[in-house]
Amino acid sequence: MKIVTLGTSHGVSEKGRYCSSGILETRGVRYIIDLGAPTDYLFTTNGLKYDSIRGIFITHMHTDHAGTLPFLVGNLSGKSAIRYIQKRENAPEIMPPVTVTIPESAGRDALLVWMKALHSEVDFDDPEHPFWSKTVTLQSLEECDHYEDENIRVRAIRTEHEPAGSYAYDICAEGKRVLFTGDLHHTFRDFPKVALSEHFDAIVCEYTHYQPEAAMPILEACKTDRLIFNHIFDPDGSRIKWFEENREKFPFPVTLANDGDEFEI
Numbered sequence: 636m637k638i639v640t641l642g643t644s645h646g647v648s649e650k651g652r653y654c655s656s657g658i659l660e661t662r663g664v665r666y667i668i669d670l671g672a673p674t675d676y677l678f679t680t681n682g683l684k685y686d687s688i689r690g691i692f693i694t695h696m697h698t699d700h701a702g703t704l705p706f707l708v709g710n711l712s713g714k715s716a717i718r719y720i721q722k723r724e725n726a727p728e729i730m731p732p733v734t735v736t737i738p739e740s741a742g743r744d745a746l747l748v749w750m751k752a753l754h755s756e757v758d759f760d761d762p763e764h765p766f767w768s769k770t771v772t773l774q775s776l777e778e779c780d781h782y783e784d785e786n787i788r789v790r791a792i793r794t795e796h797e798p799a800g801s802y803a804y805d806i807c808a809e810g811k812r813v814l815f816t817g818d819l820h821h822t823f824r825d826f827p828k829v830a831l832s833e834h835f836d837a838i839v840c841e842y843t844h845y846q847p848e849a850a851m852p853i854l855e856a857c858k859t860d861r862l863i864f865n866h867i868f869d870p871d872g873s874r875i876k877w878f879e880e881n882r883e884k885f886p887f888p889v890t891l892a893n894d895g896d897e898f899e900i
């Protein structure tokens with residue numbers, strides 16, 4: 636299993652850091668966690684094929700996590716889009732199925748309206764565009780808080796990120812288990828407690844909304860083989876300084892991710 640941190644910035648892009656997007660790669664297929672980065676551009680630039688995407692999981696509907704949803708959903712819409720974007724004459728007639736998981740059904744409805752405003756209208760019941768219903772499933776966590784296919788098993792865990800909450804994703808693949816925290820509450824009280832009692836091969840934790848010294852007792856008690864910080868906010872240099880001064884105190888390797896980093900899990 637491989638994790639790629641496509642975008643590692645916080646609420647806005649910083650020099651050298653796009654907003655939050657990550658890829659979990661297993662058995663030749665890809666799952667995307669959050670669409671804050673220009674993921675369409677990064678896929679094209681890195682030679683990644685859209686037909687390798689099987690699932691997209693949005694942690695919460697902040698722009699830095701969901702802003703490029705219309706691009707990806709539009710680009711997954713079928714052969715013509717793939718031919719146009721990736722110049723692939725051998726693009727499949729019908730894309731492999733993709734499940735896009737959005738926290739709230741209101742977000743799903745708003746996405747469809749926004750795509751209509753962008754003249755990229757999607758009608759899942761339109762008989763003239765049957766590839767939509769065969770290809771993309773838009774589901775909300777209000778309807779179903781888990782996902783499973785032949786490659787991965789995903790469970791959403793509700794957190795208290797202000798103002799409307801967010802979700803962490805507990806993902807099992809290849810007999811391994813990783814946790815993506817998504818954004819958290821400023822007190823860190825909502826950090827998923829399952830990581831304290833059950834083993835994870837890796838935890839990808841946001842590094843913006845809490846004081847690291849307050850979070851450290853919880854983080855260092857996690858039963859994980861490694862910790863990767865993403866979603867990095869450091870306006871005065873103090874948070875990266877704290878990381879450098881304290882990383883060796885953790886009982887497992889701790890990394891501050893950069894855009895494009897790849898982690899073999």
Ligand SMILES: [Zn+2]
Pocket residue numbers: 645646655697699700818866
């Ligand atoms: Zn964020």
Ligand SMILES: [Zn+2]
Pocket residue numbers: 695697796818
């Ligand atoms: Zn947020």
